[in-house]
Amino acid sequence: xxxxxxxxxxxxxxxxxxxxxxxxxxxxxxxxxxxxxxxxxxxxxxxxxxxxxxxxxxxxxxxxxxxxxxxxxxxxxxxxxxxxxxxxxxxxxxxxxxxxxxxxxxxxxxxxxxxxxxxxxxxxxxxxxxxxxxxxxxxxxxxxxxxxxxxxxxxxxxxxxxxxxxxxxxxxxxxxxxxxxxxxxxxxxxxxxxxxxxxxxxxxxxxxxxxxxxxxxxxxxxxxxxxxxxxxxxxxxxxxxxxxxxxxxxxxxxxxxxxxxxxxxxxxxxxxxxxxxxxxxxxxxxxxxxxxxxxxx
Amino acid sequence: xxxxxxxxxxxxxxxxxxxxxxxxxxxxxxxxxxxxxxxxxxxxxxxxxxxxxxxxxxxxxxxxxxxxxxxxxxxxxxxxxxxxxxxxxxxxxxxxxxxxxxxxxxxxxxxxxxxxxxxxxxxxxxxxxxxxxxxxxxxxxxxxxxxxxxxxxxxxxxxxxxxxxxxxxxxxxxxxxxxxxxxxxxxxxxxxxxxxxxxxxxxxxxxxxxxxxxxxxxxxxxxxxxxxxxxxxxxxxxxxxxxxxxxxxxxxxxxxxxxxx
Numbered sequence: 001x002x003x004x005x006x007x008x009x010x011x012x013x014x015x016x017x018x019x020x021x022x023x024x025x026x027x028x029x030x031x032x033x034x035x036x037x038x039x040x041x042x043x044x045x046x047x048x049x050x051x052x053x054x055x056x057x058x059x060x061x062x063x064x065x066x067x068x069x070x071x072x073x074x075x076x077x078x079x080x081x082x083x084x085x086x087x088x089x090x091x092x093x094x095x096x097x098x099x100x101x102x103x104x105x106x107x108x109x110x111x112x113x114x115x116x117x118x119x120x121x122x123x124x125x126x127x128x129x130x131x132x133x134x135x136x137x138x139x140x141x142x143x144x145x146x147x148x149x150x151x152x153x154x155x156x157x158x159x160x161x162x163x164x165x166x167x168x169x170x171x172x173x174x175x176x177x178x179x180x181x182x183x184x185x186x187x188x189x190x191x192x193x194x195x196x197x198x199x200x201x202x203x204x205x206x207x208x209x210x211x212x213x214x215x216x217x218x219x220x221x222x223x224x225x226x227x228x229x230x231x232x233x234x235x236x237x238x239x240x241x242x243x244x245x246x247x248x249x250x251x252x253x254x255x256x257x258x259x260x261x262x263x264x265x266x267x268x269x270x271x272x273x274x275x276x277x278x279x280x281x282x283x284x285x286x287x288x289x290x291x292x293x294x295x296x297x
Numbered sequence: 298x299x300x301x302x303x304x305x306x307x308x309x310x311x312x313x314x315x316x317x318x319x320x321x322x323x324x325x326x327x328x329x330x331x332x333x334x335x336x337x338x339x340x341x342x343x344x345x346x347x348x349x350x351x352x353x354x355x356x357x358x359x360x361x362x363x364x365x366x367x368x369x370x371x372x373x374x375x376x377x378x379x380x381x382x383x384x385x386x387x388x389x390x391x392x393x394x395x396x397x398x399x400x401x402x403x404x405x406x407x408x409x410x411x412x413x414x415x416x417x418x419x420x421x422x423x424x425x426x427x428x429x430x431x432x433x434x435x436x437x438x439x440x441x442x443x444x445x446x447x448x449x450x451x452x453x454x455x456x457x458x459x460x461x462x463x464x465x466x467x468x469x470x471x472x473x474x475x476x477x478x479x480x481x482x483x484x485x486x487x488x489x490x491x492x493x494x495x496x497x498x499x500x501x502x503x504x505x506x507x508x509x510x511x512x513x514x515x516x517x518x519x520x521x522x523x524x525x526x527x528x529x530x531x532x533x534x535x536x537x538x539x540x541x542x543x544x545x546x547x548x549x550x551x552x553x554x555x556x557x558x
Contacts, residue, residue: 012440012443012444187397188392188395188397188398189397189398189399189400191361191392192390192392192398192461193400193411195359195360195361195389195390196411196412196415196416197415197416198411198415202415206403206407206411207400207402207403209402210400210402210403211400211401211402213402295401295402295445295447296447
């Protein structure tokens with residue numbers, strides 16, 4: 001009997017594979033992803049590679065310039081700060097703290113925001129508009145300002161800073177989710193699913209969420225770059241991570257007093273923050289257009 | 298001549314819920330009371346002018362809108378007026394083709410899998426088998442299981458919507474202007490497909506249409522609606538040759554004057 005399934009052999013890309021093949025078309029996005037992966041690897045493996053502790057003070061090598069300078073030492077490749085702590089080690093740990101704490105903050109805010117947004121979007125009337133309008137007011141104020149107010153109540157520290165920034169970021173996700181769910185709920189395919197007896201949660205997970213990924217990516221990457229900037233800003237203002245912690249904002253604040261003698265101490269953590277924010281934004285933008293292109297052809 | 302009709306609609310009415318709206322009190326539209334009998338493998342067309350309540354009646358039968366009063370009996374058994382398994386399994390609705398009639402974020406396979414997952418106890422392998430069978434029933438390929446909406450043409454999309462209605466082996470399909478947005482060749486393909494399926498499966502098919510040519514071609518009986526009431530109900534051939542009610546006459550004459558040129 002001849003094989004009737006002539007086309008069965010063909011390969012059907014999963015949504016993830018299709019998005020990746022679209023993503024690869026954009027070289028800038030791939031470069032951004034490269035930088036981001038570099039930072040993530042640095043944050044994970046860096047502490048294992050370096051022989052020093054971030055708090056070890058080398059009293060014989062204070063304010064050492066980077067190794068390529070005539071006065072530099074190969075022992076401290078990126079130099080040391082005013083207390084003789086190895087700059088490269090501190091950068092590794094700093095990237096770890098700043099990047100990962102922002103990602104965790106955003107993920108938590110995203111979960112809460114989406115749940116609240118779904119509740120607001122699927123319910124009608126007073127409850128929906130109450131959630132929405134209250135959170136709209138919060139969205140008008142800059143996150144850093146809200147974070148500082150929350151910090152004033154909770155006290156300083158990295159955990160509190162994450163909590164404050166997370167709380168300040170939630171309204172963004174609520175707003176996006178609510179608008180989108182509202183818009184989708186009136187469409188015919190939702191009605192068909194409802195007629196099949198889908199419960200609200202099944203309706204959201206199977207029917208709405210796949211279409212919402214694009215918006216969540218956009219908001220999520222925007223929120224990660226905001227979180228990176230805010231966590232280091234709070235660290236810089238001595239409200240977030242405290243002086244002993246090698247957080248990037250704290251490192252800049254520490255180096256401020258010796259800015260003229262040792263500018264690399266400010267430059268390097270600043271550069272790390274800048275590159276992280278840039279790469280997160282580029283990757284987010286690339287993902288969004290890859291996702292959109294996947295849906296259109 | 299069957300003794301009991303497959304679907305019996307008694308005194309179905311619908312009043313829109315009163316909205317508290319200070320500035321613009323809406324003119325209230327009332328549908329019904331409507332009585333309708335549908336027999337097995339019968340095709341019934343609902344025609345009428347704009348705002349005559351055709352789509353609303355289809356939605357009431359299909360369960361998309363909850364009626365104010367009245368009852369729907371399927372095989373002489375009263376079915377719940379909203380959200381019930383008996384309805385989901387036996388009366389299926391097809392909406393008019395639009396950009397929003399299929400979910401862009403789901404593959405065709407999982408879209409067709411959903412009604413099975415929610416309404417049957419079949420295992421995953423059996424559901425896959427059933428989806429593939431239904432795809433071939435409406436003239437699609439097994440590989441369309443993995444496709445997304447944007448890869449399909451309009452006609453194929455309408456076939457998927459039809460497959461979604463057929464997948465639970467229903468007894469009645471209610472369609473709200475299923476052919477409206479399709480181009481003539483795809484439209485006739487879909488019409489022929491439906492007639493073929495009806496002959497094979499013995500479905501009762503109720504559809505709303507503005508296209509009287511298709512109505513005349515497909516329907517056994519035609520219902521004319523005007524201002525929320527059924528004003529005339531007759532065999533299609535009789536209705537098209539001798540319409541009685543003024544609004545039916547208007548529709549038929551307009552159609553005939555177009556066709557004769």
